[in-house]
Amino acid sequence: MPRITQAAALLSTVSLAITQIAAQSCPTIDPAHAPVMATGYESRVVLNGLKSPRHLVFDTLGNLLIAEQDQVGIRYVKLTDNGGLDICAESSEVIIPDTTLNHGIDLSPDGSILYVSSKTDVYAYPYDAARATVGTAKHLITIPDQEDHVTRTLTISRRYPELLLVSRGSNANIDPGTTDIESGRSQIRIFNLTEIGDEPVPYTDGEVLGWGLRNSVGVTENPVTGDIWSVENSADEVARDNVDVHQTNPAEELNYHGNLTGASPVHGANFGYPLCVTAWDPSAFTTTTAPSLTVGTPFVIGTTNDTVTDEMCQTETTPPKISFPAHTAPLDVKFKADASAVYIAFHGSWNRDSPDGYRLSRVNFTTDGFPIEPSDSSTAEIRVMTNQNNTACPDGCFRPVGLAWDSKGRLFLTSDATGEVFVITGA
Template sequence: MRKHILIVLGLILLVIAGGVVYLAWPDTAKLPADAVTGKRPQIAAPREQVIPTVDVAKVVGWQGAARPTVAAGLQVQPFATGLDHPRWMYRLPNGDVLVAETNSPPREGGGITGFVMKILMGRAGAGTPSANRITLLRDANGDGVAETRSAFMTGLNSPFGMTLLDGQLYIANTDALVRVPYVEGATKITAKPELVIKLNPGGNHWARNVVTAADGKTLYVSVGSSSNIAENGMAAEKYRANILQVWPVDKNWRIYAAGLRNPVGMAINPASGQLWTVVNERDQLGSDLAPDYLTQIEFGDHFGWPWYYWGGYPDARVEPKNPALQEYSKRPDFALGAHVAALGLTFANETRLGARFAGGAFVGEHGSWNRKPVSGYKVVYVPFAAGGFPAANAKPVEVVGGFLDKDGNAQGRPVGVIADRTGALLVADDVGNRIWRVSAR
């Protein structure tokens, strides 16, 4: 009899627990997406999730003549199609455009986390093997369409960022910064890449970016964390969640800034010569937390990860605690919204899209997986004031949208954004497998 009572009690508790999980999952946003943007976003109370909210748009691709929508006064057309997961771009001095056709390296580890990540990657169109290629695109006749395409470099290891410095092309592979000699006008490089510095690979954030500093002598390299909140221990995060400063002649480097969960897009602000970046913040605190952000970076900055977010809000999940860091956690300059997956970044000094889009920054938002309803899946513009920072009451302005169809499926997902030689904005669409060109009418 007692055994039967215990069984019944166990079933009741199971039903109650299941009900709690059902009521709490998936977590739905209680704030409008726009409320978690700007210089002073609303920071909601955390809603911790043991089972993460999963709401990623299913990829269906662009059908027929479908294309993104653009802000009034602009037009959009394909610059290049038929690419293999184009993520990042770099414009060479002669106007040629390099595009990294790349994806995550094979992921190690299994368990529930590995299982969920494989499902997410497949649904989001990110589960295919990396092409490990940099392709050169050339629009010689200036009609806004690349008529020449060549495999510029192959055999790389999940390449992402690219930059030129002193006749060398630097490429940020997932595990190393490498370089090759560059000759203007070349359509192919066969030289074996030379190692500059090694980078710690593996984990959830594989993309490494590189930009040339304003001093013309050093490089900045971004390396995201290997996990959400250092749940595998800080030893696994050695030299991760950092932006590094590299002296390429000597092959020396140092940590330039820290506490940046996943800084991907980096750019030099032309008004100040300072480094700026966009950062993907943490997951599983609810659909309203924590905001991804755009911020200036200075030497010695620490933005709090994994212990703190948005300038000192503690993440109670992280052990051991680090109370001494709280007052030194730098608050970012501009919130872009919760879970938008901000990746692309370029300043508007080289674009020619009209007075409305001059003097600020463009951000490619790849789109959320841990928010309901979804956020991101667009390119936004952040207006800046004359002092070189986002305007006091600025909000992100949608410039390119329509990446989600009427059923909420992803026709494409924006990543890198750069200006072409005419001042049009190029947008790498990694699951639409094309690059879009946005220009003034």
């Protein structure tokens, strides 16, 4: 064989070997509880062994950043991506070892600033994706301490990258103080980062995007219209005129907040809590306690009086665009890139006899930027990823929390109860 041919053959062999090594499949990680996937969807565990992973985000180089709630901080995960579901963790390290950080995380659109939160503070870190390092933190926002609903969801607008949204929940199941907008609880507020100097600002300095929101843990921006949407965890142990209706009421909510310019009629709107919540199962009410409720209709918690009436709830507060079954606990919501649907992570119930939630679902949207189904629909939620047996929940289930899209349109999901990260295709 001529020498040049031998060299070419050797080069071809080496190239083939390198290609084969690079194309080796990731090791299979068996899920703690194998999910049931809807037709057209597939999933695989990318990473496990985490301690209560909550929200997550991709950096500009395709690495994962995960907020771990259980005394960890912020974890950086470098991925090996062989395409499709064949993805695994190449390396993993905690880059912010702060045990007070418990949930919120987002990146500036250019990927250079990492935003994180504890129950009392919001910080910004300079971030280097190539080196997997952070710089010195800037303290942005201070939040009064509270015992209940301690997570602070963070969302940076892609359309207005100087604007940071921070969600804060109530300090009790029913928190009477949140009837005062100045309480700063049960709200989503807007912070202009260009106006925050060297000292942190109090949470109540932010502009109110929405209030009367018991605990809106998931907040997202429509990538086409720029409008803001949230998912709300509504009240537990609800009764109406001494009739217990809590097994199937009130509804969890998908709420619309308009754009961030302030021009929307729902900008700064009151969504009703703690006086008003939303019906999911009208049949649980008697004709004397609530004679005209339908799915998605606001009603008064407890007992009505001359001033606190269902009519007040229905005319003076903003109802949800879509309602979901009671106590299913939506903890994140993310739009597809074309805004044709949102995906919602339902963490699952504790406040009903028959467990519900514990799933990933989809709600389809029109090209006008609103759900296809009407606000009184009980069928807008399309279940995508479910547990095999909800009666085994919560101990025998995966429990969805955070959602993030990668650059290839694959959806990643955390399960805090099982310490896993899933990748999902077909979404």
